[in-house]
Amino acid sequence: MTALERRSTQSLAFIFALRMLGLFLVLPVFALEARKYPGGDDPALVGLAMGIYGLTQGVLQIPFGIASDRFGRKPVIVVGLLLFALGAFISAGASTLNGLVLGRALQGAGAISAAVTALLADQTRDEVRTKAMALIGASIGLMFALSLVLAPVLTAWLGLSGLFVLIALLALSGVAVVLWRVPTAPPLPVDAPRGSLREVLALGSLLRLDFGVFVLHAVQLAMWVAVPSMLVQAGLEKSLHWQVYLPAVLASFVVMGGTLFPLERRGHLRPVFLAAIVLIGLVQLGLWAVVNHQPGLLTLGGLLFIFFCGFNVLEASQPSLASRLAPARLRGTALGVYNTLQSLGLFAGGALGGLLARSVGLHGLFLVSTLASAVWLLVAWPMSTPGRVAAPSNAIISP
Numbered sequence: 001m002t003a004l005e006r007r008s009t010q011s012l013a014f015i016f017a018l019r020m021l022g023l024f025l026v027l028p029v030f031a032l033e034a035r036k037y038p039g040g041d042d043p044a045l046v047g048l049a050m051g052i053y054g055l056t057q058g059v060l061q062i063p064f065g066i067a068s069d070r071f072g073r074k075p076v077i078v079v080g081l082l083l084f085a086l087g088a089f090i091s092a093g094a095s096t097l098n099g100l101v102l103g104r105a106l107q108g109a110g111a112i113s114a115a116v117t118a119l120l121a122d123q124t125r126d127e128v129r130t131k132a133m134a135l136i137g138a139s140i141g142l143m144f145a146l147s148l149v150l151a152p153v154l155t156a157w158l159g160l161s162g163l164f165v166l167i168a169l170l171a172l173s174g175v176a177v178v179l180w181r182v183p184t185a186p187p188l189p190v191d192a193p194r195g196s197l198r199e200v201l202a203l204g205s206l207l208r209l210d211f212g213v214f215v216l217h218a219v220q221l222a223m224w225v226a227v228p229s230m231l232v233q234a235g236l237e238k239s240l241h242w243q244v245y246l247p248a249v250l251a252s253f254v255v256m257g258g259t260l261f262p263l264e265r266r267g268h269l270r271p272v273f274l275a276a277i278v279l280i281g282l283v284q285l286g287l288w289a290v291v292n293h294q295p296g297l298l299t300l301g302g303l304l305f306i307f308f309c310g311f312n313v314l315e316a317s318q319p320s321l322a323s324r325l326a327p328a329r330l331r332g333t334a335l336g337v338y339n340t341l342q343s344l345g346l347f348a349g350g351a352l353g354g355l356l357a358r359s360v361g362l363h364g365l366f367l368v369s370t371l372a373s374a375v376w377l378l379v380a381w382p383m384s385t386p387g388r389v390a391a392p393s394n395a396i397i398s399p
Contacts (some may be wrong), residue, residue, distance in 0.1 A: 001199075002399025003126060004123065004183060005071035005123060005124050005125070005132065005327065006183070007108040007121040008119070008120060008124065008182065008183050008185060009120065009124065009130075009132045009135050009136070010135075011135045011177055011181045011182045011183075012116055012119060012120050012136065013135050013216060014139070014174075014177055014180060014181075015063065015077070015081075015116060015174045015177050016023055016113075016116055016136050016139055016140060016172065017140070017142070017143045018038060018170045019081070019084060019110075019112070019170075019174060019176040019189075020139070020140045020144070020170065021143040021146065021147060021167075021170060021172055022084065022088065022107075022136040022168075022170050023053070024143055024144045024147035024148075024151075025072035025147045025151050025154065025163055025166070025167060026151070026164070026167070026222055026229060027050075027144075027147065027149065027164060027240065027244075028055045028147060028148050028151045028152065028224075028238070028242075029151045029152060029155045029163075029240060030046075030049070030050050030160075031046055031050065031225065031229070032092045032228065032238055033160045033223075034046045034049060034050075034097060034160075037094075037095075037097040037099065037100065038095075038096045038097060038283055038302070039096060040097055040264040042097075042358075043225075043354045043355075043358045044276060044351075044354045044355050045097055045101075045354075046097070046131060046354060047098045047225055047350045047351050047352075047353055047355065047357070048100045048101060048210065048350065048351050048354065049097055049104055050221070050224075050350040050354075051221055051346055051347045051349060051350015051351050051354075052101050052104045052108065052269050052347065052351075053104045053108030053343075053346070053347075053350075053351070054108060054221070054343045054344060054345065054346025054347030054348070054350065055105070055215070055343070055351075056105045056106070056107075056108035056109045056111070056114075056343075056344075057108040057109070057110065057111045057338045057339070057340075057343030057346070057347075058341070058343035058344035058347060059340075060108075060109055060111040060302075060341075061111045061113065061165065061336045061337070061339040061343055062114075062336040062337055062340050063111075063332070063336070063338035063397070064076055064080060064112060064114055064115055064336055065115065065118065065332040065333050065334075065336020065337070065338060065339070066336060067115075067116035067332075068118055068119075068330065068332040068336075069112065069118075069329070069330070069331070069332035069333055070117035072184075072185075073115045073116075073118060073122070073304070074117035074178055074179075074182060074184055075120070076112065076113055076115040076177070077112045077115050077116060077119070077178050077182075078111035078175055078178050079110075080108070080111055080115070080179070080392070081110055081112065081114030081171045081172070081175045082171075082172075082175065083106060083107075083109045083110035083176045084107050084110030084112075084171045084382070085110075085168040085169075085171035085172050086106055086168075086169075087103050087104065087106030087107030087109065087110070088107055088164045088167040088168035088171060089103075089110070089164070089165070089168045090102065090392045091104060091107065091164040092161045092162070092163075092164035092165045092323050092342050093161070093162075093170070094161070094383075095305020097146050099282075101222035102117060108343065110171070111339065111343065113335075113339040113342070113343075114206070114332055114338070114339045115332060116308035117136070117319050117321070117323065117339070118331045118332040118335050120132055120133070120180070120323075121323035121324075121331055121335075123183060123329070125368075126269070126324055128321060129320045129324060132360055133316050133317075133320040133323075134256070134260065134261070134316035134317075134320075134384070135264075136319075137191060139289060140315060141330035142253075142318060144245075144249060145242075145245060145246045145250060146250040146297070147266055148241060148242040148245035148246060148249075149242040149246060151163070152238055152239035152240075152241070152242070153239070154166065155371060156239070158237070169321040169356065174336075182265075184304050195208070197333060198331050199335070200326065200330055200334045200337055201326065201337070203326070203334075203388075204384065204385070205218065205325050206322060206325050206326065206334055206337070206338070207362060208339075208379055208380055208382075208383055209318050209321055209322050209325075209338060209378065210337055210338055210341040211340070211341065211379050211380075211382055212314070212376055212379070213314075213318055213338060213339075213342040214341040214342065214344055214348070215345065215372050215373065215375070215376040216280065216311070216314055216315075216329055216345065216376075217343075217345035217346045217349060218320075218345040218346070218348045218349035218352070218369075219280060219284060219346075219349060219351060219369045219372060220311065220346075220349060220374065221345075221346050221348075221349030221350045222349040222350075222352065222353030222356070222365060222368075222369055223287070223307070223349075223353075223369070224286075224353075225349075225350065225353035225354055226287075226291070226353070226357060226362045226366070226370075227300070227304070227363070228241065230291065230300060230362075231297070231300060233294060234286065234294065234295060234296055234297050234300060235297070237295055242300045243355060244297060244300060244304065245304065247301070247305075248301055248304040248305040248307075248308050249306075249308050250310070251305055251306035252257045252305060252309045252312050253312060255309045255312075256309065256312040256313050256316065256360050256376060259272060259313070260272055260313050260316060260317065264317075269317060270383060270384070272313060272317070273314070273317055273380070273383065274381065275310075276309070276310040276311075276313040276314050276317075277314070277373065277376055277377045277380060278310075278377065279306055279307070279309055279310030279311045280307065280311065280314075280373050281370055281373030281374055281376075281377065282306065283303050283304075283310070284366050284369040284370040285366075285372055286303050286306075287303060287366040287369075288367050288370055290303075290370075291362045291363050291366060291395040292297040292362075292363055300316065302371075310328060311340070312382075318338075319335070322334060322335055322338045323335065325366075328359050338355050353365060353367075356368060380398045
């Protein structure tokens with residue numbers, strides 16, 4: 001990477017990390033802490049509160065992506081972070097589960113993922129794009145692992161409301177990074193042809209990625225409706241869940257670094273991509289097979305390690321592919337659609353995961369997740385990977 005590519009990647013990864021830490025900090029403890037609120041005995045309502053931010057993100061990702069194409073990436077990112085902070089403050093002041101639903105919905109309204117990834121794509125060449133996206137993916141995974149360690153400690157110290165205040169402060173810190181650290185990409189030429197949402201939706205290769213990111217994040221959040229309670233039943237108290245999560249996440253980073261980048265350089269991205277989908281499905285099948293037999297910590301830890309191996313590869317490669325398949329003038333719009341499906345997947349995973357857990361039990365939940373992964377594999381099978389271009393026409397490249 002050039003110096004400016006490194007600066008752009010590091011600063012945008014930091015913004016992503018702050019925002020995702022704000023989302024992930026509540027994930028390990030939310031299902032357990034939400035039971036203390038009025039209405040917390042309803043798994044479906046808890047799942048809704050956990051995943052509602054995905055719905056509002058899903059509604060607003062495309063408008064935010066289009067706005068970033070029209071008005072610039074950085075202003076859109078700042079507005080989104082301020083909305084995210086406001087939602088966190090509302091969640092902090094909530095006294096009922098319905099109040100948490102409202103706050104979490106407003107958090108999701110800060111739908112900046114498309115603008116951030118589009119800005120990163122603007123400022124990196126194709127040959128380093130997957131690595132740049134992987135660094136963002138790694139920052140997300142690292143924040144997830146960090147949240148698993150910090151969440152129980154911070155919740156015991158601050159309570160869930162105090163945790164949301166901390167999350168709001170993290171979002172406001174991100175605004176400072178955007179304003180004073182992130183490079184600004186030059187705008188597209190004034191006479192550049194305007195694309196349309198219809199043009200993006202006509203690209204079948206992008207639609208495959210959109211479907212895939214929906215399934216990936218629906219399965220991820222549905223898993224976390226069940227995994228914390230499974231770990232508790234296996235004898236590990238919630239404050240120690242990081243002892244399973246953290247080694248699984250960190251070891252999966254090593255596997256990703258040793259497989260994705262070298263194999264992509266050799267032209268083998270497609271088989272790696274498809275193999276990662278298979279891993280996601282096999283983990284769901286494994287959880288389906290053991291959930292009614294009180295699996296031990298070693299079994300659960302092994303399944304989580306395999307899940308994160310597949311998850312991290314897909315988190316790095318999918319947005320990179322989406323940015324390379326989309327025309328530069330439509331990059332924000334295309335990534336808006338992509339992130340809309342990602343957000344809707346989070347909402348579906350939380351809401352439907354809670355409903356499935358209540359109606360058909362965890363056994364049925366993991367069976368549905370297995371079938372969804374199988375359908376995804378069939379949809380992704382015809383995929384092809386784009387060739388590389390030396391540098392995008394609107395990138396900032398300096399030594």
